[in-house]
Amino acid sequence: MFQKILIANRGEIACRVIDTARRMGIATVAVYSDADSNARHRALADEAVHIGPAPAAESYLKGERIIEAALATGAQAIHPGYGFLSENPGFVEAVEAAGLVFIGPSPASIRAMGLKDAAKALMIEAGVPVVPGYHGERQDADFLAAEADKIGYPVLIKARAGGGGKGMRLVEKPADFAAALEGAQREGRASFGDGAVLIERYVTSPRHIEVQVFGDRFGTVVHLYERDCSLQRRHQKVIEEAPAPGMTAELRAAMTAAAVKAAKAVSYHNAGTIEFIVDGSGPLRPDGFWFMEMNTRLQVEHPVTEAITGLDLVEWQLRVAAGEPLPLTQDEIPLNGHAFEARLYAEDPGKGFLPAPGPLLHVAFPETARIDTGVRAGDRISAHYDPMIAKLTAQGPSRADALFRLRRALAATHVAGTATNLSLLQALCRDTDFAVGKMDTGLIGRKQEALTAAAPPDDAAILFAAMTALDLDPARPQFGFRLWGTGTVRVEFVSGDDLVARDLRLLGAGQIAVEDGGCSTVFEAVAVGPDGLRARQGGRNLDAKVAHVGDAVSLLLDGRISDFALIDPLAVEHTGGAAENRIVAPMTGVVRSVPVTAGSTVAKGDILVVMEAMKMEHSLRAAADGVVEAVHCTVGDTVDDGTLLVDFAPQAAEGAPVEDSLV
Incomplete structure (x- = not known):
């Protein structure tokens, strides 16, 4: 077995490989770009080597630098992960020419399956059905x-x-x-x-079902059953499951036999996936599936296969690459229960699933599911790479049980700082067709409007956000008098694209009414606990988890995340905390606009910098008429709380005091 390996990748797959290698007593070397200098995979590895600037073409796709890093650190083998160089036969040849082992298939196998037309011609010759x-x-x-x-x-x-x-x-x-x-x-x-x-x-109502195959260097090829990957947006997978719903013993036998035959046709060794397009217009049948392509690497969705088999596919990869035979025969590979994997991305489903790079101000995952992630709170999703935040995998004895566990895990996931597809994943798990296994690759497209519809925050979320933003605690003796005067406070938030305004009235100990015009919702037993906020309303117990950064609040309540930015009605008049005539970042975020330059003359209330955090924009304004002396940020910068952004010289009217603070 290898003593040390280098992982030619980043993010969650690099962390995943490191976990298995550590368990097996194998040292690991990470590679990282400028954008990943503080990344989780770099911190987890035993060693790390810098390989270039942020763009992948100048770092993670530079095969020669990766090989140099492996040789310089004494690594004996390179694991490619998936993406980047994982299916590049030229890179594999260069790895082997350098005397290193590539933890994957041969360059000949990759070439044979690399072009879809040539691969399909090969499959026809091998007797595998093609579209x-x-x-x-x-x-x-x-x-x-x-x-x-x-x-x-x-x-x-x-x-x-x-x-x-x-x-x-x-x-x-x-x-x-x-x-x-x-x-x-x-x-x-x-x-x-x-x-x-x-x-x-084009197959009507197509389903995407793939078979995990594994081969060793002795000519043995086995399958590890199938996965259904039909839930897709823009031809990319969102939720995968294993085994496939509606699968019959007859079809499984035909499909897995075809997959093994396909792998043997190219003398395949290590992990691979044979992808099939399946006619989902009715019950699945043995004559209704066709070869689509082969992925000559480990797949993103491999955790669902690990969940139903109890096997570690990365360990299998390492053992096969080291020259060992497959650990189990076909008859010894178990199939237990059902599993789902949901891919959590930094993207905005309401805007066509556009990537949403930005800071992760708060990240919290449940302990009830397997979490594969390459990020931590305080990290930033870079525009240079795939916007994946994490994969959540839930396993149970039945499909219904596994889906229930996935719903519960998603409801306990809290990510703040940028847009995510979490609400889409939750909506899919509630979809009646998906619940019974009735889906195809067009399901998300057909139901996109309903799946991505955003409801306004309810009064409970507004109450908890106001308590957090204003630091209000009903248990304090001075609560109503010192902070609220007559017992009422007006709060205004920006939530998404909407302005949210409510009056909060203290009715008694732990009792607060949230009022909107003539409507009032009364909450009882309102309390601040060590791990969140609690209340009771109409017989419903409410528990909220809260992340508070600057003037922004992110709230997890009943499985739904609501983000708020507090509007301070005195913001432009504020006179505390900027005596040095500087504007600083009130929170970690991304600079979205800088409408001024050094020498700009501005009026009180003019916007100097616009930042984005918690998926919302925050305008930082001049507190007085004046002149911008220096600008220390540019559009696209990720800045931490307290970072100096602008130097500003207020100008007061003759004889008037200078207001030297900025908000």
């Missing part, structure tokens, strides 16, 4: 249009290289073919340097 279509070399537009007519619409145009939904177009009628072909070719060239495409029949 009817055109997979040849001829690429002129008129010929491809004629082939599409032969196949019959709808058809799917797919870039023959790469994956992840790039270079893929669904075409439903001949009139749209030319534009779709041009777009797929253009995206293929931009993403993979290859504009060639293949054309396939």
Whole structure:
């Protein structure tokens, strides 16, 4: 077995490999870019080597630097993780030429499965079913249009290289073919340097089911059952599960046999996945599945397979790469219960799933699920890499039980600082079709509006946010008199794109009314506890977890996260805390706008800097007329609480005192 390995990756997969290596007594070397200088995977590894600037093309995709780092640290093997160089046969050859071991398949196997058209031709020869279509070399537009007519619409145009939904177009009628072909070719060239495409029949109600395979260097190949990855947005997976719902013994036998046959056709060793497109328009049947592609690496969703088999696939990878035979025979591989994996991303489902890079001001995960993550509170999701925050895996004796446990784990997850897809994951787990296993790859697209609809915060969330932001505790003897005067306080928040305003009235010990015009909601037993806030309303017990950063509050209540930014009505008049005529960041966040430069003349109340934190923008304004002396930040900067942003010289009217503070 290896004494030391280098992990040519970052984030949660690097941390995942480090965990197994540590358990096996293997030392680890991490590599990191400028953007990852404080990353979790660097901190976990025994050693770490800097490999370049933040862009992946200048760091994690620089194979020669990674090999140099392995040689310099005495590593004997390189684990590629997934993405980056994991399916690059040239990198594998360079690793082996340097006298190192690549923890993955051979370059020949990667090449054989690297181009979709060549792989499908190989599968046809091996007797593996493939989707009817055109997979040849001829690429002129008129010929491809004629082939599409032969196949019959709808058809799917797919870039023959790469994956992840790039270079893929669904075409439903001949009139749209030319534009779709041009777009797929253009995206293929931009993403993979290859504009060639293949054309396939589009399967109605398609399900995406894949089989985990494993081979050793002695010619043995086994499968570890199947995973259903049909819940996707933009052709990328969101929730995966194992085994596939509706799977019959007959279909499993046919599909796993085809997967093993496919792997043997390319003399495959180490971990791999055979992906199939399956007709989900009715009950699953043995003649309703077709080979789609092979991923010649460990998959992101491998934890669900580990959950139902009780096996550590990274350990298997290390043992096979070290020359050992597979640890178990096919008959010895167990299948127990059911498991789900949910991918938590920093992205905004309400804005077309756009990535949402930014700071993670608060991160809390439940202990009731397996958590694979590469981040901690205080880290930042970088725009340079995949925006994954974590994977949550829940396992149970049945599908219903596992889904219940996933719902519970998601409800206890609290991430603040940037937009996430957490509410989408929760909505999917409540979806009636998904609950009974009735789904296909188009489910999220069909239901996107309902799945991403955002409800306004309720009065309970507003109460708890106000108590946190204003530091109000009903248990204090001076609560009503010292802080609230007559017992009423007006609070105003920004929540999302909305202004939220309420009156809070103290009715008695631990009793508060939240009033909005003529409507009033009374809360009883309101209390501040060591781990959050509590109250009772209408027979409902309420417990909230709170993260408070600067003037922003993030609240986890009944499984839902609500974010608020307090509006201080005296903000522009505030005169405390900036005697040195400086504006500083009131919290950790990202600079979104700097509308002034050195020498700018501004009026009282003008915006000097706009920051974003807790998914909301915060305007930092001049407290008086004056002149900007220096600007110390630029758009896109991530700044910590207290960072100097602007030097400012207030100018008072003749004979008037100078207000020298800024908010």
